[in-house]
Amino acid sequence: MWVYVFVLILSIAISIAMRPKPQSTKPPSLADFSVPTAEEGREVMVIFGEVWVDDPNVLAYGDLRTTPIKASGGK
Template sequence: MWQYLVVWVVTTVLSALLTPRPKTTTPEPGQVEAPLASADAPIPVLFGTRVIKQPNCVWYGDIRTTPIRQSGGGKK
């Protein structure tokens, strides 16, 4: 019984350590990649799970980037 618990803990720690970390990039103000909104754009046919860089959508939202000018969250 203890052998199974030790093997489970070791494999869980190894899988957590060996997973690839995503690259985090923060866009600069004015450098936001908005989706394409065009009536004559072709509709892509995809099979499986894919990432579309420029999807065709009708409305994306208010694209604004404003710097946060507030200090940390201390108690008042």
């Protein structure tokens, strides 16, 4: 009986020691997002009905700023 417990504890310790370490990634920035743009001289499409447009030309697109979250959650 004790042999099984020892093998279980040993196998858990080995699996924890050999698990892959997560890669550290950089947080996303505004350059990582692909948002519609407005360029001078670009053609303007005229669309009738409902259709999906892959490359729209938009005049304004919200407030693109990042603000860090400083409040901690929980109690």
